[in-house]
Amino acid sequence: MAGSLKVSPLLCSHKGTSQEAACLSNPQGAITLVGKEKYGVETYSYRFDGSNGRNPSIFFREKRVLDGFDDEYGGVVVNPEKLPFNTNVFASILRSSLSIWRREGKKGIWLKLPLEKCDLVPIAVREGFQYHHAEAGYVMMTYWIPNEPCMLPANASHQVGVGGFVMNDRNEVLVVQEKHCAPELVGLWKLPTGFILESEEIFTGAVREVKEETGIDTEFLEVIAFRHAHNVAFEKSDLFFICMLRPVSTEIKIDDLEVQAGKWMPLMEFVEQPLIKGDNMFKKIIDMCIARVGKRYCGLSVHKVVSKFDNRLSSLYYNVVDHQTHGCSTSYT
Amino acid sequence: MAGSLKVSPLLCSHKGTSQEAACLSNPQGAITLVGKEKYGVETYSYRFDGSNGRNPSIFFREKRVLDGFDDEYGGVVVNPEKLPFNTNVFASILRSSLSIWRREGKKGIWLKLPLEKCDLVPIAVREGFQYHHAEAGYVMMTYWIPNEPCMLPANASHQVGVGGFVMNDRNEVLVVQEKHCAPELVGLWKLPTGFILESEEIFTGAVREVKEETGIDTEFLEVIAFRHAHNVAFEKSDLFFICMLRPVSTEIKIDDLEVQAGKWMPLMEFVEQPLIKGDNMFKKIIDMCIARVGKRYCGLSVHKVVSKFDNRLSSLYYNVVDHQTHGCSTSYT
Numbered sequence: 224m225a226g227s228l229k230v231s232p233l234l235c236s237h238k239g240t241s242q243e244a245a246c247l248s249n250p251q252g253a254i255t256l257v258g259k260e261k262y263g264v265e266t267y268s269y270r271f272d273g274s275n276g277r278n279p280s281i282f283f284r285e286k287r288v289l290d291g292f293d294d295e296y297g298g299v300v301v302n303p304e305k306l307p308f309n310t311n312v313f314a315s316i317l318r319s320s321l322s323i324w325r326r327e328g329k330k331g332i333w334l335k336l337p338l339e340k341c342d343l344v345p346i347a348v349r350e351g352f353q354y355h356h357a358e359a360g361y362v363m364m365t366y367w368i369p370n371e372p373c374m375l376p377a378n379a380s381h382q383v384g385v386g387g388f389v390m391n392d393r394n395e396v397l398v399v400q401e402k403h404c405a406p407e408l409v410g411l412w413k414l415p416t417g418f419i420l421e422s423e424e425i426f427t428g429a430v431r432e433v434k435e436e437t438g439i440d441t442e443f444l445e446v447i448a449f450r451h452a453h454n455v456a457f458e459k460s461d462l463f464f465i466c467m468l469r470p471v472s473t474e475i476k477i478d479d480l481e482v483q484a485g486k487w488m489p490l491m492e493f494v495e496q497p498l499i500k501g502d503n504m505f506k507k508i509i510d511m512c513i514a515r516v517g518k519r520y521c522g523l524s525v526h527k528v529v530s531k532f533d534n535r536l537s538s539l540y541y542n543v544v545d546h547q548t549h550g551c552s553t554s555y556t
Numbered sequence: 557m558a559g560s561l562k563v564s565p566l567l568c569s570h571k572g573t574s575q576e577a578a579c580l581s582n583p584q585g586a587i588t589l590v591g592k593e594k595y596g597v598e599t600y601s602y603r604f605d606g607s608n609g610r611n612p613s614i615f616f617r618e619k620r621v622l623d624g625f626d627d628e629y630g631g632v633v634v635n636p637e638k639l640p641f642n643t644n645v646f647a648s649i650l651r652s653s654l655s656i657w658r659r660e661g662k663k664g665i666w667l668k669l670p671l672e673k674c675d676l677v678p679i680a681v682r683e684g685f686q687y688h689h690a691e692a693g694y695v696m697m698t699y700w701i702p703n704e705p706c707m708l709p710a711n712a713s714h715q716v717g718v719g720g721f722v723m724n725d726r727n728e729v730l731v732v733q734e735k736h737c738a739p740e741l742v743g744l745w746k747l748p749t750g751f752i753l754e755s756e757e758i759f760t761g762a763v764r765e766v767k768e769e770t771g772i773d774t775e776f777l778e779v780i781a782f783r784h785a786h787n788v789a790f791e792k793s794d795l796f797f798i799c800m801l802r803p804v805s806t807e808i809k810i811d812d813l814e815v816q817a818g819k820w821m822p823l824m825e826f827v828e829q830p831l832i833k834g835d836n837m838f839k840k841i842i843d844m845c846i847a848r849v850g851k852r853y854c855g856l857s858v859h860k861v862v863s864k865f866d867n868r869l870s871s872l873y874y875n876v877v878d879h880q881t882h883g884c885s886t887s888y889t
Contacts, residue, residue: 295738296736338681338686338687341677341678341681342678344674344677344678344695345674345675345677345678348671348674353671353692353693354671354690354691354692354693354694354695355690355692356689356690356691356790357687357688357689357690357695357696357711358687358689358711358791359686359687359688360686360687361687362677362687362690362695363690363790372813374736376715376751376789377715377751378690378691378712379711379712379713379714379715379790379792380712380714380715380716380751380752380754381712381713381714381715381716381795382709382710382712382713382714383713383714383793383795403629403707405628405865407864407865408865418710418713419713421713421791421793422786422787422791422793424784425784447874448856448872448873448874448875449856449872449873450861450870450871450872450873451757451758451870451871451873452866452868452870452871453755453868453870454755456709457689457696457712458754458755459712460716460754460755462714462716462795480705498864498865501864502863502864502865503861503862503863504861504862504863504870504872505863507859507861507872507874508872511874520875521854521875522875523781523782523856526840528783528836528837528840529836529837530835530836530837530838531740531831531834531835532738532740532741532831532835533785535785535786537783537784537785537786537837538783538784538785539781539782539783539837539840539841540781540782540783540784541780541781541840541844542781542853542854542855542875
């Protein structure tokens, strides 16, 4: 959806603008001249007549700007491949780049600094850059130039977890005991769960987690429900999708690293566990899964769709009710 | 769910372990001694007899470790308040801390470096730390000590967007034209959309976005469907929830910063827009919204639940079907 691509003021202070004066006041003379070959920065010259009519003189000044490309929102994405390694050189080029970008009316500046160029981080901070997000190998820094509310897009805000409800034809549920779990959960037989991987689908993530933890092969049927919780890790939020899966194998082979034990547990024995029975959320989730098996509940099935707007094949999850039977369109067995 | 709290190997290379040799080989003598008052680092001494029986001698050695606390996974969370500002001091204390933590069998080390302590980033990288995530004011760095696969939890992987389908009793849909949008979307009358804010609920985010963009007050009814797309921004994924809202005010007042125009548009006129009509995804979404208004579709309503395991009040979204009417439990009007 367009909404997913829309810029957002989240996580963005106006530090960039408050730094303008400092940047504008930087004496141009302080900038050392370097060639683009050596440091991979675009150089260009312009010429103007500094005479006042009495003392005519013509001189040249060279301005340097960091290599990069314009984004569709009037910003600049700096090319991380062509960043100078020398911190002094970087400092002066970054300063002159900011004054050039400001004069050109640029808005958001994106500066991606790989781990091996971490020495440039303090320089960027001193010029008024802030952190935007980071992955293992890099930190992305941003600078908002305009004197108006920052419109840079938001950093990722959520982790996505999946849980698999897998029941065989003997009414036994696939359950595990986790190795690394909170003290209050020790001994609990629970559904296999985990985080989805980068760019992984919810339905494939659920199937993968079940396979990894228990060795059981499954087919995804539906998302039964999802839970939204906040301040789970690093003040981030958490979306957890309970998926109904159909088993296509029977032999359990647990992953010793993550899982303490795994087994097929009679449904009634599973729900009678005090920790499940006494917990509003777990009880509700299991009730829905049981209702789904009995076709008294419809979850969301996944449908691959392409939108013209981004030409992206994405997954649309929605409810398909069979209007003849008023039951779910996909049967469990 | 416990799954949401489970540690995950996502985004974690074994760089930490590959750096072990380097860290272990650091000569202890290289560490300068500092008092805790001055740099806010915990200091302690131990004493041992270095004699071989022939040349008895007793000497002292001082070891320093960064202030912090143990996490529940056998790791250490360094206290950002007590980090030394001096880079040389930090380098030596970090090195000695790592060798102490290693000897103590610690696992993951969490080092949060605020913007004002950005000078410490290159030092941490040289000691083998990687970036984990970052927000405007800080970067979180990690180091995995054990010689086994890294089990540090994942960084946030998703952005969450919401869109509001709002129809009045004259069968008019609340639509907007966006100011900042992709060229192919110019002129399209679309549903109000946006990102949810940090720790914001999906249902409140949808109501807020509609209010901000159009000035219309609404009540949340249901999540109709959601879309999962990948590599949307910074290689992150995107979850977009289409929400059905009931309007409780009529007068439109658009937000000039984000929105070009807004109006109540006859439903048929809205769906007949070539950009909607010709797009599989948009068409399907609108069809579901219309079906929901006619009670031929059930979305997911929100229910507040507390789980004993984290004592957190969270939102559980699921389908409630009225078994008398086989219709949705919540009526639109």
